[in-house]
Amino acid sequence: MPAIPSHVPEPSRTDPSLIRNFCIIAHIDHGKSTLADRMLQLTGVVEQRQMRAQYLDRMDIERERGITIKSQAVRLPWAPTHDKTDTHILNMIDTPGHVDFTYEVSRSLAACEGTILLVDAAQGIEAQTLANLYLAMENDLTIIPVLNKIDLPAAQPEKFAEELANLVGCAPDDVLKVSAKTGLGVDVLLDKVVAEVPPPVGVKDAPARAMIFDSVYDSYRGVVTYVRVIDGQLNKRERIRMMSTGATHELLEIGTNSPEMLSADGLGVGEVGYLITGVKDVRQSKVGDTVTSQHKGATDALGGYKDPRPMVFSGLYPLDGSDYPELREALDKLQLNDAALVYEPETSAALGFGFRVGFLGLLHLDVIRERLEREFGLDLIATAPNVVYRVIMEDGTEHTVTNPSEFPEGKINEVYEPVVRATILAPTEFIGSIMELCQTRRGTLLGMDYLSEDRVEIRYTLPLAEIVFDFFDQLKSKTRGYASLDYEPTGEQTSSLVKVDILLHGDKVDAFSAITHKDAAYAYGVRLVAKLRELIPRQAFEVPIQAAIGSRVIARETIRAIRKDVLAKCYGGDISRKRKLLEKQKEGKKRMKMVGSVEVPQEAFIAVLSSDDSAGSGKGKK
């Protein structure tokens, strides 16, 4: 059981002046989870003995309950070391670390008054350090700069303290130096949180308003919603209303996490905790929404609520067509816990029945695909990810294209594609190769800043479609792994885009259609056609493989005819061996798909659609 000291004030009765709501932001692997663990330990909410086994324990519970309890929000009692009587309540709110989930990060930040900006003392500032810092600044948070891992021999605390100080605008001496691993300096850091993060301000007697900053599905309890109360109070058993949809629910349970759930009578101004209403679908309890009381509720919702918008689409098809109902069921299940996942049925002449699925970004795509394969045992073909295009025809009609094969034919006036603002951090020696890469990906240089003598920040506008494919891998290989990348969507631009179709024996293969820039169309066509020629076995007749824009063929290869005689090698008359070979051939045929009159092995689809040509790298933005 959590060791909650008896003098810790009861939830909902905590004086807001004793509350501090904060989060930790960091680049991946800079030590956020380790620091959080140390804080749990130091504040006594997790005992020393449990701590050692905690990582595994957590995994078990997570698996059992299908819920990530990796501390969406943890309530930590802390009496500053100089004043043991005044126990404060620190609410540590976890932020999803990835740009795909920027909107959710920004909601978590909006639930805090301050943030710890954690930087690895051996690595220095990275792209996500910056991205998260900017989000924190937009939310007007008090920023506490901290260098972690000072126990490492490779740490350069002086150098990076200066870099960090320049970035946030403080003196290098104000940068705290800690080791999350050994615990060194973590108590000083908690004191600093109490001293520097402002207490929450809200109107106690106003109608209740609480902001949802996270919402997870628990197979036992239904949706668990994490909120921060801004004004008023939410009480157990009252009816509450979700302000974006107007839906009302009974508040079955309300409480705090320390880190286990601890039910309470209610939550008051500035408090952070969880709600359970028995709903089964996270879309009924959306991140960013405002919760109020049904009776005498608030009329104005808190800061803008936004529906998540999918940025990247991919077709998901079961390898074995009979798995289609299972795929639908699996997607339904995943959607219970993922308000951003959208999908609709789709049919492909080449791949059969499947779904067109929309994702927030590449990482999201990778996570979902992996979960479908691992947790639901499905074998899938995923078509190359593509972005959403807006096509305006000469007659003024507009099409939204989420699947290249639906790109309209006819007279097109303009095509719009989404663009992102990318930030790349790297040692200065790589400036040349980074710029070269960005130029070939149709990038426009926005600016460049030196963070220190040997590190530079380069900003580009890039079409999203250009980073969906292997951009991050290229960047890493051109910078020997030293560059980090972050990006955010910034709108759209018109571009000269065309659809390239692939034809097998004169028949279009919809799964291979792609939208590319006019100048890249030829290269795409040549590459795909050559690859298919390697992958498709010879058939009984000659098979031309063509790449075409409209009716204009831009590349062609031919697979010569052959009659495959599997018995050719069996000179003797061993009939049973012959039979075996014929059966084997029949087996092989089952794994072929007929595309028009051509037999294409499954492997060809997989090889062309996944492997090196498609993104496949959720690592995308580390």
Ligand SMILES: Nc1nc2c(ncn2[C@@H]2O[C@H](COP(=O)(O)OP(=O)(O)OP(=O)(O)O)[C@@H](O)[C@H]2O)c(=O)[nH]1
């Ligand atoms: N030597 C040393 N290693 C540390 C310290 N803090 C964290 N680490 C190690 O750094 C690695 C990354 O730490 P995490 O806490 O998982 O980092 P994170 O930022 O939470 O990473 P993600 O959850 O993957 O974003 C782990 O191997 C930690 O053991 C530290 O103070 N000193």
